[in-house]
Amino acid sequence: MQRSDLPVYIQVRDQLWLWISEHRLGGQERLPAERELASRFNTTRVTVRQALGQLEAEGKIFRSNRRGWYVTPERLEYDPSRDIGFYNTVSEQGYTPSTETLSKELTEMPSWLAEISGLPEGTPVYHVLRRRSIDSRCVLVEHNYINPVNCPGLLSQDTDHSIWELLRETYNLHPSKRQIEIYPQALTGIEAEALGVNPGSAGLYMQRLTLDTDANFLEFDREYWVHDALKVSVQADQ
Amino acid sequence: MQRSDLPVYIQVRDQLWLWISEHRLGGQERLPAERELASRFNTTRVTVRQALGQLEAEGKIFRSNRRGWYVTPERLEYDPSRDIGFYNTVSEQGYTPSTETLSKELTEMPSWLAEISGLPEGTPVYHVLRRRSIDSRCVLVEHNYINPVNCPGLLSQDTDHSIWELLRETYNLHPSKRQIEIYPQALTGIEAEALGVNPGSAGLYMQRLTLDTDANFLEFDREYWVHDALKVSVQADQ
DNA sequence: AAGTGGTCTAGACCACGTG
DNA sequence: ACGTGGTCTAGACCACTTT
Known part of the structure; x- marks a missing residue:
């Protein structure tokens, strides 16, 4: 041989x-x-x-x-086109999820998000930054940008669980159109630090724009995952 | 500082x-x-x-x-939920695509694919292995497993271009349901070799199961991409 | 305090691609 | 034939975590 x-x-x-x-x-x-x-x-x-x-x-x-x-434990199966949320997805697969809200604030929409959402720059928007773990292992940091028009007072709610559950049950909001982008990207700077990994570690970047049935901006979401923690699974019917 | x-x-x-x-x-x-x-x-x-x-x-x-x-050149924007195909996607974004068919054969369905497709093990299936490039840079190797019931004689056609164009135009086949999985995975063994990258290089794995309107097995597809060559972009409406 | 991974040096030889 | 990246050695010191 x-x-x-x-x-x-x-x-x-x-x-x-x-x-x-x-x-x-x-x-x-x-x-x-x-x-x-x-x-x-x-x-x-x-x-x-x-x-x-x-x-x-x-x-x-x-x-x-x-x-x-x-x-490394088994990958989590994750469907970003549904709004089950991280918490439920992890639980259903027999793991223990946890979430830390690193920051939450009402801020003004930056230009890059204005372009994406179609709303004017400077429009008020909620910004929530969270770190999420599976069985005590940090697997992602997530930025949520949420349109406050539809959910006043959101920030005084508990954001350590599913934001989508909040939006759905407390504010009766329902997503309609989604535009999702996914690509491999190294974790650097604040994302690497927040996840406690080496700068340059392999990661998966995922962003998601969610509109309601009238095509109004509901939420924009940027997720930075460690590369080995998930398997993205999407249903697409035509 | x-x-x-x-x-x-x-x-x-x-x-x-x-x-x-x-x-x-x-x-x-x-x-x-x-x-x-x-x-x-x-x-x-x-x-x-x-x-x-x-x-x-x-x-x-x-x-x-x-x-x-x-x-590294710009990432290709790629929507796996549509059947535009690699060739058209690359062309439309101003790059030059090319494809080499490394092997094509009629074979028997292995057990793992039988499980996925719902057809019995040993059922005849076309297997095509291709390497695809953007502007002369190898960016992916792709395995296509195609149900021959719907497209007899496929292998005698030119497979250096879009297989989906063939299926659509020559065989009048139309995809309906798709189940897609995506996750980061290192390129090793034959995939790394075929792409001319170091074993262990970062990659993106993508698989796609396609059924027709009657939920019959049409095609199964495994793609191994170099990690920096694409941005997956999916529309999901509910 | 001890042990760990993170970083770094100053070399070396080899296999391969290009001229 | 030459230059390239790929691999490898045998050390070293530091920052951090754990005991």
Whole structure:
């Protein structure tokens, strides 16, 4: 076999994954220290870190600050075209969701959002910034921009749960048209910091514009996910 | 300022991006060699490569085999819920698409696809494997699994253009229901090789199940994209 | 205080792509 | 043949987390 022709870090990657599988390490279990792995595989830390980086890119393991490497849990199945919300989606799949509201304020619509929403720049708009976790692991930060015309006093409500549930049940608002954009994007700056990941970590960016039945602006949403935490699943009928 | 507190590779990343912007390097223009950059920034290749890796993760630059680093062109806007096809999408946005059919064959439906399609295992199915490029840059490999009941003789047609155009115009087939899954996934093994990228490179995986108006299996599609080449854009009305 | 990951150095050899 | 990126070594110091 030509197995020994493969680069060392590929061999380490595969053996490490084999080891993880054999020991049935599950969601969020910790791996041995890098120096430990380096001596175990008879190589240097640099090479071990290259192998770990591969498994990280494949979404099989993740790191937490300076605390170590952990096995990635299953991806969450998430349908952004429905308004079930994060909280319910996570619960239904047997995980424990949690949300921290990092900030909420009434502000004026910036020009980029004015262009998207079709409303004039400077129009009042609610801005909510939240960080959400699955089983204690931070998986996304989310900006919500909400049209206050339809839901006065929203900010005095509890925003640690589903905003859509609030809009639907308290304000009787119902989404009609949605325009969704999704693409891979590295997590940098404040998003990386808020999620406690290295700057440059792989992420998934998702934005969503929601209009009501009269095509009025209801809400705009920017989500920054860690790359390995979700699987987007969309139904599209024609 | 506390600029010097930042890690060297972050400073190099930012200065390099500044340099690229100032020199207005556009789509697919080549960067100086790594050793050149290392001496220019007065550091080592390892650190320069860390900086390059950051810009790569952000989708700002990409590498091609052992040929060097290049500036990433704009993302393609792509709507998987419509059947415009790759060819038309790329053309409409002012780029030059190209497709190579790597293999096409009539085969038997494997069990995983049987489960998805609802047809019995072993049912005949067309399998087409294609590699597609934008302006000469390979951006995706795609597996198409097509129900031959609806389009006998498909494989003798030219599959270097839009398969959906073929299905629509030659076979009068029209998609009705679609189920789409999207998630970030590293490119490894044959996909990485076919695209000429490093194993472990960031990618976007997209699969699509298409049924006709009678809910019969029409087509199943697995696409492996390089992470920085597209922006998925979906309309969802309720 | 000890251990961890994060960063960094100054080299080296190899495989591959391009001229 | 040469230059390129890809891989790898054997150390080092720092910042942070955990004990």
